[in-house]
Amino acid sequence: MNLAWTLHTGFGAWNPAIWLAAFAVAVVVTLLIRAWGRKDYRKGTNQTKPFISGNEEPSHSGGHIPASNLYWGFLESLKAYYERLVPLHTGVPTDYLIWLLGVMAVVMVIGLVI
Amino acid sequence: MTISSIAQHLPALLIAVPLLTAFLTPLVGGVNRSLRVLWVFLGIAATSAIGLALAWKVFTYGTVIYVFGAASVTQTLPPDSGGIPIRIIFEVDAFSALMIVIASLSAFAITIYSLMSESECSGQDGFYALLFLLVVGIMGMVATGDLFNFFVFLEISSLAGAALVAYRVDKGVAVEAGLKYALLSTLGALCVLIAIGLLFAQYNVLNIAALASRLQFTTLDKIALALLVVPLAMKCGAVPMHFWTPDTYTTAPSSITALLVVSSQASLYALFRILFSLYGHLIHFSYATFGWFVIILGVLSMFVGVTMAIPQKDVKRLMAYHAVSQTGYMLLGVGVGLAVLGDRTALNAYGLTAMAGGIFHIINHAMYKGLLFLTAGAVFYRVGTRNLNKLGGLGHTMPWTMVFFMIGALAIAGIPPFNGFASKLLIYESVFRFSPFLSIIAMVVSILTLASFVKVFHSIFMGPRREEFAAAREVPPAMMLGMGLLALVVVLFGLIPQTIIDGLIMPCVTALVDRGAYMASILGGH
DSSP states (O other): OOOTTOEEOSSOEEOHHHHHHHHHHHHHHHHHHHHTSOTTOOTTSGGGSOOBTTBOOOOSTTOOOOGGGTTHHHHHHTHHHHHHHGGGOOOOHHHHHHHHHHHHHHHHHHHHHO | OOHHHHHHTHHHHHHHHHHHHHHHHHHHHHHOHHHHHHHHHHHHHHHHHHHHHHHHHHHHHOOEEEETTSSSTTOOSOTTTTTOOOSOEEEEOHHHHHHHHHHHHHHHHHHHHHHHHTTTSSOHHHHHHHHHHHHHHHHHHHHBOBHHHHHHHHHHHHHHHHHHHTSSOGGGHHHHHHHHHHHHHHHHHHHHHHHHHHHHHHHSOOBHHHHHHHOOOOHHHHHHHHHHHHHHHHHTTOTTSOTHHHHHHHHSOHHHHHHHHHHHHHHHHHHHHIIIIISGGGGGGGHHHHHHHHHHHHHHHHHHHHHHHTTOOBHHHHHHHHHHHHHHHHHHHHHHHHHTTTOHHHIIIIIHHHHHHHHHHHHHHHHHHHHHHHHHHHHHHHHSOOBTTTOOOTTTTOHHHHHHHHHHHHHHTTOTTSHHHHHHHHHHHHHHHHOHHHHHHHHHHHHHHHHHHHHHHHHHHOSSOOGGGTTOOOOOHHHHHHHHHHHHHHHHHHHSHHHHIIIIIHHHHHHHHOHHHHHHHHHOOO
């Protein structure tokens, strides 16, 4: 099927128009399901407050989780990798030059051998 | 000057107009501020219009040749030259034209953004003069067909870039970053100059097409190849020579960082030009070796870039590592094409598609990464910090910036229907035929990219309003316009990818693969 906007990858096809149509259908279905919800819901009443074992909901200010707290598990599980990788980024220009010259030496040797 | 005359001299105007704008900016700025704003706007509008017009001409009529100083601008071989193209020649083929499109669109959006983001800063005359010199350097690097001329433009872009990185001193941090950029760029350019010297000493020509027709792949040619390829890989931020990238991109003004991305991509263009157009057939016995060299650089860049991005707390440093990571996709795609260049069956089966994916990713990356850096600049413009641990809740007060950020973030993560998805899809599917393992790495890197930008989105825009940012509000219209232009391209290229592939990308692939046509444009006889 050769629809307008279709990207042919040589192995398959991708059509953003169909994707957008599917997305629009999903949005409509979501809104329909939402419309079937309870009609007695009132904003600003106790209905909208989370139930925290009867305790008052804490203030929202200061409740933001900072970036450093995210992906702790990922970073911890790759600790060994990061312990080797991060120190390579020394910030020292001469170290950067050594990497450049080192790679060039390797490439030059490979080039001369082949 | 008639329109046909302008059309004939577009390649020269591409350099002359931004150069004139650069040198006259301090003079105009001395009259008054409003005139400088108008002058800068007209300068970048004219430069971009010239760039787009030249690109249109190339994509419509084919390669454009421009000989400087000749009686006829297309006379590449004067009768008394002994068959040597002795003058400086611009050879703008489809790949060059694509890079000119990237530079034109990016420079226009970035300059409009800068007119407001830098409006409260001092030293604007020098700032815009350097910005236009950087544009001159980029345009020249991608348009020239002369190796020494390429070195000159590489130096112009490097020096202008280093000065711009250090321009807002920032307690010395920016100056240090500028110094690192200048040091590495100078050493890299020195290597390029030595390589050019080695080639000129043997073959007496500097024109790339003429050199390509004479190269013998002597020992000196091999040394020259290493001296050309490695510094250019360093300049485009390939791992393990990427260390300057986060330092430099973080401290430069955000608009300049976005332009430095384009400058890096000009180096990537030169890297591909050297490997395909200059050395092409000479490495036929070892396409796989050279292809795998580029692929390994690509895979290292993808993985190291994204994993280093995830723990970052400075939003621009995080984005800088992602720039390294995304460069890896381009290297991977084109590297696969290079690896199978000698195998016509594999090349047609998936090599050309891989190259198309890699080249498509160049323009996509320039658009969404430029957009992301501009959104980071917009946040810094309003709240004065780039620290993700201190930011939060800005979605309440900066909704448009948040939308632009979302478009850029979804595009870089390869989420449909944005442009990043289209180019990554081409890369995934074609590279899978070459090596499923490489394709899986590329997909994993995309997932990690998404995770990283979810963190940035949450950290900057989500959460309750914060008291310290109570005065924050949306950025001025000029900055929104700059971001909006790039966002529009990101969305548009994602919606009509096949049109872009057919119209812009496949001609580039053909231009790279058909080395004979590149030489024939100058030397004739193809």
